[in-house]
Amino acid sequence: MPLRLPSALTPSGSVSPGAGPEGEATPTRAAWLNWVDRTGDFWIVGVLGLMVLVFGVLAPDLFTRASWLNTSQYAVEFLLLAIGQTFVIITGGIDLSDGAVLGFTGMVSGVVMQSMLASHENTLFTTIVGFAVALALGAFIGFVNGYLITRLKLPPFIVTLGTLTAIGAAPSLVNGGNEIVNLPPQIGTLGTATILGGWIYATVLIAAVACVIMGLALHRTRYGLRTFAIGSNNVGARRSGINVNRHLVMVYTVSGTLAGLAGMMVTANFDTATPVAGQNDELSAIAAVVIGGASLFGGRGTMLGTVVGTFIIALLVTGLVLVGVNGSWEQVATGIIVVAAVALDQVRLRLAER
Amino acid sequence: MVADEPRFGDGGGPRDADGPGRQAGTDGGVAVDGEVPVIAVRGITKHFGSIQALRGVDLDVRRGEVVGLVGDNGAGKSTLVNILSGALQPNGGTILVDGKAVTFGSSLEARRLGIETVYQDLSLAPDLSVWANIFLGREETVKGPLRVFGWLDRRAMARSAEADLERTRIRIGSVSSLAGRLSGGQRQAIAVGRAVAWGSKVILMDEPTAALGVEQQERVGQLVRSVCENGVPVLFISHNLPQVHKICDRVVVLFQGRVVANLRPAESSVDEIVAWITGAAMGGARSGL
Secondary structure, eight states, X not given: OOOOOOGGGSOGGGOOSSOOTTOOOOHHHHHHHHHHHHHHHHHHHHHHHXXXXXXXXXXXXXXXXXHHHHHHHHHHHHHHHHHHXXXXXXXXXXXXXXXXXXXXXXXXXHHHHHHHHHTTOOHHHHHHHHHHHHHHHHHHHHHHHHHHHHHSOOOHHHHHHHHHHHHHHHHHHGGGGOOBOOOOHHHHHHXXXXXXXXXXXXXXXXXXXXXXXXHHHHHHBHHHHHHHHHHHOHHHHHHTTXXXXXXXXXXXXXXXXXXXXXXXXHHHHHTSBOTTTTTTHHHHHHHHHXXXXXXXXXXXXXXXXXXXXXXXXXXXXXXXXXXXXXXXXXXXXXXXXXXXXXXXXXXXXXXXXX | OOTTSOOTTSOOOOSOTTOSOOOSSSOSOOOSSSOOOSEEEEEEEEEETTEEEEEEEEEEEXXXXXXXXXXXXXXXXXXXXXXXXXXSOOSEEEEEETTEEEOOSSHHHXXXXXXXXXXTTTTOOTTSBHXXXXXXXXXXXXXXXXXXXXXXXXXXXXXXXXXXXXXXXXXOSOTTSBGGGSOHHHHHHHHHHHHHHHOSSEEEEESTTTXXXXXXXXXXXXXXXXXXXXXXXXXXXXXXXXXXXHHOSEEEEEETTEEEEEEOTTTSOHHHHHHHHHTTTTTSOXXXX
16 A cells, blocks of 8 residues: 655655755755765875875975885884774774884783794794784783773773873883894894885785775674764664674774784884884874874774875875974874864864754 | 554454553553454563562553553653663563563564664664664675675665665665765654564654654654554654554553553543543542642
8 A cells, every 4th residue: 555655754855845843955955065075085185195296396205216115114003003093983982002002012022032032942933923922912902991991881091091001111111121122033024025126015015904904894894884883873883782892892902903913013114122112103093093084973984094194194204304304393293184184074064964 | 545544543443342541550451352462561560779660561562553652751661662672671570472471681682573663862873874774783794705704785785775765665865875964854764764674573662753843743653654554563652642642543551650541542532641641530639630
């Protein structure tokens, strides 16, 4: 039997004048909003392009292989942290601890590798154990973060701030706060090896692979969809049967694991495990994610945006150095871009809700 | 043909032989005609600490029925709905689905039994597409090796979401638009459409019109009737008594944790319902009334 249905439930075109109090989206407004949405997704790519152009004009050296290698290598640690951070931020959380986890895991795995070498262990095996230690330790710290956040219902900001503070001091306690230089040769090789005719560092390749895998997980799998759902409507996600607590623990565990991997990449990069590695990196990672269009309120963000955001930060550093400006200006510029990105995001939201 | 035509005049059988408004706690419309209720609760009790929210509630919902559940604040409506949707567990009593006693420890288990809830806040994720909202928690994955990773079959979900909404004559435009970008009425339609798509037994609607304007309340009422025409009964919880009176086949009144009346709108006025809600109908000697 055909049913006559309320016009509020039919396409906007058929809405009679004087529709419901919320009003209906007219086709013209929808088209205009779509345009805002599309720009919103791509404006940041334009910023990156503009930066390449400006730095390129000021310092043509930017377009050399050496410059590219520097920039991309510099981006590795931020990218790995930002990947995990993207998931965390999309759930509506934040992980302030990942820079500290990077430094801590790097040092602990350095100590383990050093002592294994001292007892004449096979160097390849030592390297593998070093990686395993870093990843497992990172995963464990992330798990503890997630556990405290979900079981004790503490705000992610507080929990990860605590982890940052506690773990942040640890690298200086491990090995008496000294750098560890006695590492397996494979670590140094990993840091300097290149592929594709010397255009891509092995560490960059590893970060890129992690990025692609996690990007697909975020945008193409059930895991990713639920990550968005939790950030978008936590209560609704619970009602729909999603195990929100388990999912969040997983998200923080992955973030910690990636921080462990980043710790190994930094160690490989310098062929040294250093206690200062990763300090304040979490802020750059969060900045990269936010510049990439993620909302700190959760529910929104893209892996592509995070990649672009990471490269904007990396390019600021190498670009400013090439231009001959003190590298510390990078922090000033990053700060401005973060605020601008969030402000623009808010404007978009307000436009969309109007 | 006209879905919004109230059906309470159609003489649906002598379900309440001894007339409307029986007193005190044992009767929420217990089947008289032998048909097994789709969902039935018997003697449900629930207390929160020393507060007795439900004191033995009986309620039946049969196929093709819209049952209104009304009562003053604190009468136990939300508690009962939360128990039926699996969010709360009762302290005593039984829930029967198709005559079989069931227990559910979570809303997921209730949903697996075909009990869907349309929440007052609609429970939609504004940043997700329409199809993702409809399939949230029950996502379809592709067949083949990628299944291990939970690889979503987005196309299949979009297609069936479209079909689901089509079946209930709900048109949203594109099922890939974000839920947060739709109008209030369209969002309401998604929430109802989702419940209809999955709710094979009964649909609970918790204050579905509380946040809506008058005209949209009307539309939701029509939608409820049309859902019911498709065979799935609806338990409609609302404060909006004129609307309850208009669209429901039966109205069950809760008062202080008990079912105090089971009325048929065709035979009872809104004022009568109000009298039961306030307790005035039970002896009338209550002070201040």
